Amino acid sequence: MRTKYFPFCAALFLCLGLPAGLFGGDHTRNGFIAKEDIEQHCGVNAMYVALRLSGLDADYGEIRRALQPSENSRVSVSDIEGYLKNRRIKFRTIRPWPSDAEYLSGKIFIVFTPPAESSGIGHFSAMRIKGTNIQYVDPAYGIGEFPVSKLSGRLAAIVLNDDSIFPFRLNAYGIAGIAILAGALLAALLAKLYGKKSKSGKGFIRA
Secondary structure (H helix, E strand, O other), rough: OOOHHHHHHHHHHHHHHOOOOOOOHHHOOEEEHHHHHHHOOOOHHHHHHHHOOOOOOOHHHHHHHHOOOOOOOOOHHHHHHHHHHOOOOOEEOOOHHHHHHHHHOEEEEEEEEEEOOOOOOOOEEEEEOOEEEEEEEEOOOEEEEEEEHHHOOOOOOEEEOOOOOOOOOOOHHHHEEEEEEHHHHHHHHHHHHHHHHHHHHOOOOOO
């Protein structure tokens, strides 16, 4: 199946301006990245594609060295987050549901799909909203789409360039949380004012 979609990979990397010979040594064949390297380094691929689609500088070799310094190393969500922190790129990690489509609209995000029961390895892809669908851009598997309704909170999405004001998204739970917090602060303020007036005796009629 991967071989079927490999032409997408070549076209994608050419469009994004991936330079030839960026690995050096055994990682390249005649100046091109080996097909096996692209298939096996989904975390590096997803980071590179996401950064380029976000209009940010990205060097495939540098990302590879940072995320997968050895052939046997694996990339985790924490590794992706650490790389973005080191580059001071704003991000937020969420578990998206269909209700998050509006929040994700216009953003590029890296999604980690947990491994299937028959496999111990998960997969990273760069994604973005396209109408009512989510488009994935994956050098190893190609470009495709799936409905936003398929989101179930199972995936971990690392949203790049998140500049939201609040430390969480304003869904029904977020609004309820703000209301509870505001009520608690108001109650504390009134209790403090009432306590001061009670001690001074001012503003109250004594029996």
